[in-house]
Amino acid sequence: DVKVTQSSRYLVKRTGEKVFLECVQDMDHENMFWYRQDPGLGLRLIYFSYDVKMKEKGDIPEGYSVSREKKERFSLILESASTNQTSMYLCASSLEGLDEQYFGPGTRLTVT
Amino acid sequence: KQEVTQIPAALSVPEGENLVLNCSFTDSAIYNLQWFRQDPGKGLTSLLLIQSSQREQTSGRLNASLDKSSGRSTLYIAASQPGDSATYLCAVAGTASKLTFGTGTRLQVTL
Numbered sequence: 001d002v003k004v005t006q007s008s009r010y011l012v013k014r015t016g017e018k019v020f021l022e023c024v025q026d027m028d029h030e031n032m033f034w035y036r037q038d039p040g041l042g043l044r045l046i047y048f049s050y051d052v053k054m055k056e057k058g059d060i061p062e063g064y065s066v067s068r069e070k071k072e073r074f075s076l077i078l079e080s081a082s083t084n085q086t087s088m089y090l091c092a093s094s095l096e097g098l099d100e101q102y103f104g105p106g107t108r109l110t111v112t
Numbered sequence: 113k114q115e116v117t118q119i120p121a122a123l124s125v126p127e128g129e130n131l132v133l134n135c136s137f138t139d140s141a142i143y144n145l146q147w148f149r150q151d152p153g154k155g156l157t158s159l160l161l162i163q164s165s166q167r168e169q170t171s172g173r174l175n176a177s178l179d180k181s182s183g184r185s186t187l188y189i190a191a192s193q194p195g196d197s198a199t200y201l202c203a204v205a206g207t208a209s210k211l212t213f214g215t216g217t218r219l220q221v222t223l
Binding site: 040043045058103104105106108 | 214
């Protein structure tokens with residue numbers, strides 16, 4: 001079974017802090033994704049990566065950056081957290097191209 | 113820009129009923145459509161993926177259909193159980209591996 005893990009289930013940070021969210025997959029998948037999920041807005045794609053050191057902006061990349069130094073790990077970085085980044089963050093991976101996506105358990109981030 | 117709509121937003125049915133969840137999308141140029149289940153506060157679990165060339169996929173009590181030309185998909189759940197209570201999301205894949213999600217249907221199956 002594919003396993004996607006995220007470093008924290010719950011996280012509370014202060015405005016202005018630098019925040020790192022980590023995601024690891026164990027199935028040698030090429031593609032990795034970061035989404036955020038908000039009530040009434042659904043899931044929205046922040047960034048994705050189709051190879052090591054490669055990244056592409058999604059629909060809402062503003063205020064975020066990403067890092068993929070190893071194939072299995074994809075990090076989402078909030079350079080200076082703001083209250084409007086309070087959300088559920090979900091990581092996903094897929095083998096390649098348009099294959100089925102597998103999701104991690106999510107990180108609920110609260111910025112105060 | 114692709115838009116995905118799921119109706120109804122919430123649904124309550126008694127145990128044992130068969131039910132249909134609906135998903136519609138505005139741009140028929142899709143590669144595939146995926147149905148997910150999400151339990152409260154948890155991540156998404158993939159249920160079924162239908163390629164654009166397929167009409168339907170089945171897994172156990174679940175059957176998903178796709179009518180690409182009309183921009184519609186349905187998820188049929190047979191003999192519903194309380195354990196089926198969750199939010200069901202559909203997502204369509206367009207270019208560059210990107211999924212566009214609907215906002216989901218929250219299903220409650222009552223005893």
